[in-house]
Amino acid sequence: MALRVIKKRTTGSVGLDMVVMTAQMASNVTNMLQFPPAAAAASLVLTIIQMVADIKTNQNDCYALARRAARLLTDLGRRMEGKWDDAPQALIENIHQFEMTLISIRDFMRRASEAKWLNRLMSKTSIEQSLNDFSLLLDEASQSFQIASLIEIHYAISTLQRASTGGSLQLVESPTSMASVADTAELFTVTSRSSTMVSDPQSVEDLQASVDSAVSSVDIIEEDEAQPEPPPIPVPTEEEEFLASIAEPEDEFGFRRYHQSDVIIRKANRKAVGWFSGTADAQANGQKMTIKRYEGPKGQAVRQWMKDIKLLRNLYHENLPQILGYSDGKSQTPFILLASVPNRDISGYVQTALKSQGVAGSASMILKLYRDITSAVLHIQQQMSYDDSQAQDFIEGATYTVDSDNNVVLGLPTPKDGWMTARSYNLAESLVDRAMKYLKEVERTEGPASAHKYRQLQALLQSLLPRRSDGPTLLSDIEDMLDEDEPISLAQLRKLSLEQQRHDQAWHERAPLGKCALGDFGHIPSGTRNFEDFVRLGNFLELGDPMLDSFQETTGTQVQWVNGFTERQQASPFPLPGDLEGWPIALLPQSSVTMFVHHEGRLASVNDAWKYLLEKAQSLAKTHGVEPQDILLITRSLRIDDYTVKDWSPPPPVFPxxxxxxxxxxxxxxxxxxxxxxxxxxxxxxxxxxxxxxATPIPSLIYLFTSWRHDVQGYITDNPMGRPRPREYRSTSWCYACSGGVPVAYVDYIQLDAEDFRDC
Known part of the structure; x- marks a missing residue:
């Protein structure tokens, strides 16, 4: 049995590689909340740090911007530690200006985190420009703090110089900024309340020279001078930050980091496909595992390795690979260690199962396969906060294998960075298509002998699997059946589908005209679907059973050649006595119109027809000497007639x-x-x-009359009551012709399987 490891999730799933660094950064900024002058700015920086995790576009750039703001604030706090009570007014004003910049950055982050993916795509350029603008604002804030400090130093120096000219000892109150920036020269003796005792004028001169030296090291730029662009701050890539965070033997999720010497590699899994290709049996710490190595170009291999680790650390599901550890970043070829993974391709498994099992066993296998895939995909969607489109990307790109217990295991898809997919079908349809894909593949390779089985199986699964309007999960009754140890019979599945009013599948075939009608039941001795050989045994509607209700409908399509294009219009007839249907047709001189008339009859409920056939099939089989699974019931009949009406009247005259x-x-x-x-x-x-x-042509109005009765042929007349025009007048004033094509007929039918009567 495959080894499964279930771990408790300890942190969120977004921005996992930034958790440690952002936590430390937030901790440093939190310490600033206790100082009133910087409390508002610290609160804004904390808000910005929290928003970075929710941003989907330019996340690295946004993170760098938040880190710069936090670094600027924490540097200021370190220099002002113990001196906030006497902070100079110029510094307070600069902090207020810094708060305005932080508010703008916070609002930008909020809009970026709440924007839809399409808006982010359309505004990608404007987002990058905004990030550059905010970076320049932070540069200006940093320089403003430096300029404010230098102004305070000059003010203190001038005060000391005026005090020294009196020739006596003076006690001068100096601004706190002098003490905070006087790290450039230790010439001040700071006493309580930042008071400085100066007794020697020579000391003042030495202090002035030291300050001038400090000023020369700081670039004070006039407004009318061109400001040089600050050097870009190197931002580590996502891979570099991830590798830098690998230091301890275990990560924050509890997964161990292995050196390549800690792992013994056994034989390779040569039959593995897709994401599982390149895996091999391995042993680490006396435990059997599976190793997946990432070979190829170094940068690409590390990137794929990192993405798989981040994803697998949050996925703890029996139908997904279970990560046990990964390399420590020092290996030449990065790797991850997994619980034992399967190497059987799902297509081969399904093909073998379908050949060896009947309709019920095959349906149960496909339903279980669908349940495994759906359970894994919904878990991924929940853990990774995927929307339906991202979940569908995962379905279409994943690798599907089967383990020793016949459970489906999904390998991770290849990431599609920057790809966006638009679909006209929803998540439930994607899941059903994936499960039915393997059935269709086997059906194409099988011969006519198995055609009936696969048609029965496909019809049954279409009634049991979710539809477009349903959610992706199976019915609870089906889940209960799959959890039981006893094999599921076809009668159980058929009964469940009929009770849910979902068993409405029928097969469609062409039939000879007049060979069979709605409600007929019979059989085809050849065992094929050729209705030329259909043997009619009776008609359920003639029995007058109220369980079956039917109705008939006549519709039409008018086709005309207009200005070089084929124009189609839906048409509806008006009824007349004698089962006639009148079709008004407007004809221009020298033009023609083709009318396609559809006569359709069908049962009101195909689901009820299946119930009726299940109840009556055995008794009818005994009466007529046939097998009950050979009886066919016609649930729909369709006859299509086409009539072409032409106007041979001369064109309108030409006037000067x-x-x-x-x-x-x-x-x-x-x-x-x-x-x-x-x-x-x-x-x-x-x-x-x-x-x-x-002359302007005037259309003529004539009428085509048809009937659903086979003994009535279609004809045209200019009388709306259906009376034909006398033949003696047709050669002079009657300039129309009507020709009919070969009518075609189709039927829909249902048929049971031998398994339906196996336990009867």
Whole structure:
């Protein structure tokens, strides 16, 4: 049995590589909350740090921006430690200006974290520009603090100089900023309340020289001078930060980091596919494991290794790989250690199972397969905060294998950085398509002998698996069946589907015209689906059973060639006595219209038809001497007739027209290229203003009459009551023709399987 390791989750799933550094950064900033002058700025920086984790675009740049703001504030706090009570007014004002910059950064972070993915994509350039602008604002804030400190030093020096000229000992109150920036020269003796005793004028001169030296080391830039762009602060890549965080024997999740000498590699899994390719049996600390090595270019291998670790540390599910540890970052080839993983391809497993099992066993296997895949995908979606589109990306890119207990295990897909996928189908449809994919693959390779089995299996699964309007999970009754140790019978699955009113699947075939009608039941002796050989045994509707309700419907489609294009319009008839249907048709001279008439009859509920067939099949089989699984029930009949109506009347007459001359491409012969300019204007005559104009055509209204009865042929007339025009008038004033094509017929039918009667 495969080894499974279940660990309790200890932290969030977003921005895991920044947890330690952001926690330390937040701790340093929190210490600033106890000082009133810097409390507001510290609160804003903490808010910005918390928002970085929720940002999906330019997260590294946003993190660097938050780190710069925090570093600026913590440096200020370290220099002002123990001196906040006497902080100079200029410094307080600079802190207030710094707060305004932090408010702008906080609002920007909030908008970036709440923006949808499409908005982030459309505004990617503006986001990068905003980050650059905020970086410049932080540079200006840093320089303003330096300038304020130098101003305080100059003020203190000038005060001391004025005091020394009196020739006596003076007690001078100096601003605290002098003490905070006087690290450049230890010439001040700081007493309580930041009072400085100065007794020697020479000391003042020495202090002035030291301060001048300090001032020269700081760039004070005038507003009208061009400010040089500060050197960019190197931001470590995501991989570098991850490798830098690998220091202890275990990470914050409790996973051990292994040196390559701690692992003994056994034989390689040569049959492994997809994400599991490149794995091998291994042993570490006396425990059997599976090692997955990441070979290839160094940067690409480390990036993929890091992404898989971050993902697997948050996934603790029996249908997903279980990580036990990973390399310490010093190995030439990075690796991760997993609980024993399967190496059986799911396609081969499904193919073998379908060949050896019946309809019920195959359906149970596909349902269990669907449940395993769905359970794993929903767990990933919850743990990683994926939306449906990201979950669908995972489904389509994952590797699917089967372990020794026939449980499906999903390997991780290859990341698609920067890729976005738009779909017209939802998550439930993606899951169903994945589960049914293996059935369709086997069905294509099997011969006609297994066609009936796979048609039965596909129809049953379509009624049991979720549909587009459903959620992705299976019905609770199906889950209970799959959890039982007893094998599931076809009767159980069929009964569950019928009780849920979901068993509405039928098969569609072409049939000879008039061979079978709605409600007919019979069999095909050849065992094929060729309804040329259909043997009718009776009709359920003629029995008058109230369990089966039916209705008939007539619809039409009018097709006409207009301006070089085929134009289709839906048409509806009006009824007349004698089971006639009238179709009004407007025809222009020299035009034609084709009318497709659909006569359809169907049972009101196919689900009820399945119930009825299950109840009556055995008794009918005994009466007619056939097997109950051979009986077919027609649930829908469709006949399609087409009629083409043409107007052979002459075109409208041409009348002279006085107007402007018509000019074509040849200036010597105006109108030479306009011999057929349109329906209303003819060609001109030289430079004169005369031409020809066709009369506006008027459509004629005629009526096509059809019937669902086979003994009535379609015909046309100009009488809306359906009376045909007398034949003696057709040769002179009747200029229409009607021709019919070859009618075609189709049927939908249902049929049971031998397993339905195995326990009866």
């Amino acid at each position: 027209q006085h107007g402007h001359p018509q000019f074509g491409g040849n200036n010597r012969f105006p109108g030479a290229n306009n011999r057929f300019p349109g329906a209303n204007v003819g060609h001109g005559f030289g430079g004169g203003g005369f031409g020809f104009q066709n």
